[in-house]
Amino acid sequence: MSLWEYANPTKFMRLSGAVLPWVSALAAISIVSALYWGFFLTPEDFKQGSTVKIIFIHVPAAMIAINAWFMMLVTSLVWVIRRHHVSALAARASAPIGFVMTLIALITGAVWGQPMWGTWWAWDPRLTSFLILGLFYLGYMALWEAVENDDTAADLTSVLCLVGTVFAILSRYAVNFWNQGLHQGASVIRVDGVTGADTAEKVSNVYFYPLALSMLGFFLLFVALVLLRTRTEIRLRRMQALLARERVN
Amino acid sequence: MISLLIRDLRIATRAGGGAGLGLAFFLMVVILVPLGVGPETQLLARIAPGILWVGALLACLLTLDRIFALDFEDGTLDALVCAPVPLSGVVLVKSIAHWLVTGLPLTLISPLLGVLLNLPAEGYLWLMASLLPGTLSLSVIGAFGAALTVGVRRGGLLLSLLVLPLYVPTLVFGAECASSLMNFKDPLAPFIFLIVITLGALAFLPMAGAAALRANLR
Amino acid sequence: MISLLIRDLRIATRAGGGAGLGLAFFLMVVILVPLGVGPETQLLARIAPGILWVGALLACLLTLDRIFALDFEDGTLDALVCAPVPLSGVVLVKSIAHWLVTGLPLTLISPLLGVLLNLPAEGYLWLMASLLPGTLSLSVIGAFGAALTVGVRRGGLLLSLLVLPLYVPTLVFGAECASSLMNFKDPLAPFIFLIVITLGALAFLPMAGAAALRANLR
Amino acid sequence: MPELGKYAFEVVLAYGASIGLIAVLCGASVWRAKRVKTALRAVEARRDKS
Amino acid sequence: MSNPNDTSNDLPRGGLRVENLTCTRGGVPVLRGVSFKLSPGVAVLLRGPNGVGKTTLLRTIAGLQPPLRGSIEMNGAIAWAGHADAIKGTLSVSENLRFWASVHGVGRRGISATLDHAIESFYLGDLTTRPAQSLSAGQKRRLGLARLCVTGAEIWALDEPTVSLDADSVTLFADAVRAHCAAGGSALIATHIDPGIEAATLDLQPYSTRGDLNDAPSGGDEDDDETPLGDDVFLSEGSL
Amino acid sequence: MSNPNDTSNDLPRGGLRVENLTCTRGGVPVLRGVSFKLSPGVAVLLRGPNGVGKTTLLRTIAGLQPPLRGSIEMNGAIAWAGHADAIKGTLSVSENLRFWASVHGVGRRGISATLDHAIESFYLGDLTTRPAQSLSAGQKRRLGLARLCVTGAEIWALDEPTVSLDADSVTLFADAVRAHCAAGGSALIATHIDPGIEAATLDLQPYSTRGDLNDAPSGGDEDDDETPLGDDVFLSEGSL
Ligand code: HEM
Ligand SMILES: Nc1ncnc2c1ncn2[C@@H]1O[C@H](COP(=O)(O)OP(=O)(O)OP(=O)(O)O)[C@@H](O)[C@H]1O
Ligand SMILES: Nc1ncnc2c1ncn2[C@@H]1O[C@H](COP(=O)(O)OP(=O)(O)OP(=O)(O)O)[C@@H](O)[C@H]1O
Numbered sequence A: 001m002s003l004w005e006y007a008n009p010t011k012f013m014r015l016s017g018a019v020l021p022w023v024s025a026l027a028a029i030s031i032v033s034a035l036y037w038g039f040f041l042t043p044e045d046f047k048q049g050s051t052v053k054i055i056f057i058h059v060p061a062a063m064i065a066i067n068a069w070f071m072m073l074v075t076s077l078v079w080v081i082r083r084h085h086v087s088a089l090a091a092r093a094s095a096p097i098g099f100v101m102t103l104i105a106l107i108t109g110a111v112w113g114q115p116m117w118g119t120w121w122a123w124d125p126r127l128t129s130f131l132i133l134g135l136f137y138l139g140y141m142a143l144w145e146a147v148e149n150d151d152t153a154a155d156l157t158s159v160l161c162l163v164g165t166v167f168a169i170l171s172r173y174a175v176n177f178w179n180q181g182l183h184q185g186a187s188v189i190r191v192d193g194v195t196g197a198d199t200a201e202k203v204s205n206v207y208f209y210p211l212a213l214s215m216l217g218f219f220l221l222f223v224a225l226v227l228l229r230t231r232t233e234i235r236l237r238r239m240q241a242l243l244a245r246e247r248v249n
Numbered sequence B, C: 001m002i003s004l005l006i007r008d009l010r011i012a013t014r015a016g017g018g019a020g021l022g023l024a025f026f027l028m029v030v031i032l033v034p035l036g037v038g039p040e041t042q043l044l045a046r047i048a049p050g051i052l053w054v055g056a057l058l059a060c061l062l063t064l065d066r067i068f069a070l071d072f073e074d075g076t077l078d079a080l081v082c083a084p085v086p087l088s089g090v091v092l093v094k095s096i097a098h099w100l101v102t103g104l105p106l107t108l109i110s111p112l113l114g115v116l117l118n119l120p121a122e123g124y125l126w127l128m129a130s131l132l133p134g135t136l137s138l139s140v141i142g143a144f145g146a147a148l149t150v151g152v153r154r155g156g157l158l159l160s161l162l163v164l165p166l167y168v169p170t171l172v173f174g175a176e177c178a179s180s181l182m183n184f185k186d187p188l189a190p191f192i193f194l195i196v197i198t199l200g201a202l203a204f205l206p207m208a209g210a211a212a213l214r215a216n217l218r
Numbered sequence D: 001m002p003e004l005g006k007y008a009f010e011v012v013l014a015y016g017a018s019i020g021l022i023a024v025l026c027g028a029s030v031w032r033a034k035r036v037k038t039a040l041r042a043v044e045a046r047r048d049k050s
Numbered sequence E, F: 001m002s003n004p005n006d007t008s009n010d011l012p013r014g015g016l017r018v019e020n021l022t023c024t025r026g027g028v029p030v031l032r033g034v035s036f037k038l039s040p041g042v043a044v045l046l047r048g049p050n051g052v053g054k055t056t057l058l059r060t061i062a063g064l065q066p067p068l069r070g071s072i073e074m075n076g077a078i079a080w081a082g083h084a085d086a087i088k089g090t091l092s093v094s095e096n097l098r099f100w101a102s103v104h105g106v107g108r109r110g111i112s113a114t115l116d117h118a119i120e121s122f123y124l125g126d127l128t129t130r131p132a133q134s135l136s137a138g139q140k141r142r143l144g145l146a147r148l149c150v151t152g153a154e155i156w157a158l159d160e161p162t163v164s165l166d167a168d169s170v171t172l173f174a175d176a177v178r179a180h181c182a183a184g185g186s187a188l189i190a191t192h193i194d195p196g197i198e199a200a201t202l203d204l205q206p207y208s209t210r211g212d213l214n215d216a217p218s219g220g221d222e223d224d225d226e227t228p229l230g231d232d233v234f235l236s237e238g239s240l
């Protein structure tokens, strides 16, 4: 049995229905425990004070925000090449999640930047390219909403996703180029120091384990949400198809 | 193909066709910014290349929806799809027509508007040099966006939303190139990137645009 | 009249209706300017109120052609002229609907975008205070311009040309008001002018717009 | 509540906003899933009857 | 309001009198000295070859453009339906009708009865919740005609109403016009085909000096002693 | 290019064969299992009540949308004329025609003869220099039909071509179709009225499983063993 059979909505619904409760439960457990650990049980950093605790949300959210786009890219390609509806719907389902994660990364970053850099926002290359990623998500979702025929919308958003990926990489590069040589003192203060070499191994591990758990939790949450939302999209399409047939007969 | 180009240019230059309106908009952004920001010469000179590039980008953006929407509404696009011409060629020709009507005149007039913003003399050459290929890539990228939104009624603003992030690399390299001499940097590197982006866009985006058009005509 | 307002809001919030797109455009102008001008915090803070006002103005401008053009194309305007409702009331209601969909959300989100441009803390209050009546007058003036250009196919850019000069007083007083605290000036005087302009526009422009619509329907 | 020092506001704000956003996302997803599910049930029941 | 001349006390309610009308299109006079009268309960078919000026005449009568010369008097409200249907694609069929009903002053209570009647007349029952953009050409046109029923106007000015309609729908349309006339309304209908209504015919001749209404008196010759208006100012005899 | 299946060697030039076609509109199948054949020199009228799917069928055949199931084979180029005329208002009548001729590959030398023929066929001689936006509804439609003559396509797919045309113009249109068929072309015409052409009729039934062409064999039942496409994927039995 080939992998593609899961592109059949019925099969997908059966499998995802079985998996979903477990994934959700695991996601809930790991996120709650990771954030509890991170918020209550980690010490303050000697340089950054308690703000270092933001890392347990900021980094996983940023990671998921990027990976959600990557998943959209893959599922869009599957739709373009093999025209499996579930694939297109999964892409549609993951966009809002990616967008919210981008938003979270931006907000936590901004809140973190206020004490660290003395400003809510700086035009640092990494922040800027994230902002642009957020715009890509917005445009992608707006296009899905605006086109009424679902197959057409799937085609268009897939093309947009492919072209958009190229341009997102280009703009990441461009933005790096653009802010080069400014050497804002602020952007030098990275927390790499915390997990990196110039602090003691011991301290690093204190932050590393809850961070890893949190990343796992966010990843599971992403999977659970994608499954749930894809199931909803499939049901919606089925309902539209049934209603249409009702009208016909 | 040539006849399509000629027709597009002819329509654009007829009454209500929109040639020159991009130009006028460009002019007005450049006038509005001093009104909003205040009249200090120093400040204006600093931001001049950036504002000129943003103005050019917006002027281009505003005229994009004309590329396909009119042809879609009156059935011309349907007929062109049935005609024995490659659709990606149609997209390419139409984006070039858009550039000839919008980007090119805008580039030619930019030194004049630089004066309004107190752009120092050494900035003019690279401003124009960056706008020339830059606006072409804006037109090509924009035509792709216009093809994506052609089925959406009055999709002008959705179009802006889709196209603006795609414009970021062009804008960054273009503005960087235009302002580099003023900042004592080398304008060549961003210029080369600009050329590469333009050529890449010319090579691949018409195909993507044709695919989008086909999907939209269903 | 109320039913017209409800219908307009409903259409705007349906798929492809364009609510929120003005907002998105505003956001993007604010992002583009630093990309063009460069990332220096100091410089950006200086020009922030001006850029925010220009961005609000452009976002408003871009959505103007939706006010009447769609209704003109599908014959709704013809039918409304024949209906027993005063045409100037129609113009007024439609401009208010435009403001509710564009200007109001834009005002509410402006502090957030102020953060992006490193606007100093003391600027926020008067920025919002000036945008609130300011965007309303932009909508009303814009509706008049849209009525003038409704017969022209894809007149979006011609519309911009006509309306921009009319926007100048609003922009000048609005930006003045928003930036006055930063420049240690009194924000009250320009604010009062802004209010006067808004009230005047509300009182007289709907009538002028109705006359323009009638002429265009010939 | 742990001792958060002078950055208490920032840390709590970051956690609060993020958890709030995630809650909204999950809530909206679940709510929409429920609604669509019941709606589909109704349509399927109608089909099965006829 | 849109028809400055609609307070004429010698006309019965639903009546329309056009006298010696000259209409222009794009500055060019296309019809000269058209005169006819429309009584309540009467439908008149406007006929004539392509380009003779039917659309122009109807728009003038509906008050959408001013006449170059001549007078239009009517007693009652006029409803106009042109090639465009005044329908919003993103609203559903019933939302569209409800909007037009409330614009034409149908109150809260009367509205559902009015809508039901219109929907029934044009057999739109199955489509009420569909967004209008998903209708076929003929279905959309039926919706556009149903709009007329909710306006409550006495005089209907219709430009090629049967375009895209199949035979059954044309019958529905004819029934609606008949019901409208029976209720004391009147209708002026430009068409190229026979909609199957018992109606007088107003034949417009190309560039005619007057229309010939085959069973109504068409009075008045073109009189040139009025002040010239519009582009006629530039058409005086002799050389300049 | 737009019709992937147009290389079938058993069809004569100008022939069209549609087999077991299922078309969708807005994701909804509106026609099932339509089969018919069009030979060179033959015109077929497509009939059926409003909303049955005539427009959808023609767009599918013209290659503007993919069929859900079934095959379309043709030998020759196809020209499509829908409700919109593909005419630019700011260009003059002859500029419009010249553009379409050159897009369809009519060379420098052939072009003026082609244009003259089209202009004459639809009696546009007086209007050649007029901008198309100043034409009346019927005149514009004549121009839209004249466009067909300059494409040189063998197969015409026309959606309600006689809308807005007066009786004389309908005759012009019928003559043009007859000339096209006499020259070995074929035509498929959706219409609600009788255009006066000697033609077979393809009657589409509402939601029929197949169309009945009254004088051509219509073969093939719906076969469900193909891969489901479109929204059919979501129509499995049971509940999700
Ligand atoms: C709005 C502001 C910010 C945004 C949009 C942002 C965005 C990002 C992104 C995209 C990543 C990469 C994640 C990955 O590659 O997996 C990241 C990582 C990280 N950010 Fe931020 N960030 C912001 C502000 C900050 C601030 C103010 C700090 C601390 C002073 C910070 C500290 C970190 C750390 C420690 C990492 C992970 C380690 C690394 O990849 O180097 N961020 N952020
Ligand atoms: N802008 C213009 N300039 C000059 N002539 C014009 C202009 N617009 C329209 N005309 C002409 O005015 C005449 C009347 O047009 P009108 O649309 O009223 O005709 P109609 O009787 O409705 O025809 P149809 O049956 O084709 O709809 C036509 O001959 C048309 O060519
Ligand atoms: N987006 C959509 N969703 C659902 N149904 C649709 C959609 N668009 C069209 N339809 C339906 O598809 C059917 C076929 O429409 P089509 O335009 O092909 O009909 P037609 O035979 O051309 O009718 P007419 O004679 O009125 O032009 C109609 O019943 C229409 O209501």
Ligand SMILES: [Mg+2]
Binding pocket: E054, E055, E056, E159, F136, F137, F138
């Ligand atoms: Mg007409």
Ligand SMILES: [Mg+2]
Binding pocket: E136, E137, E138, F054, F055, F056, F159
């Ligand atoms: Mg049709």
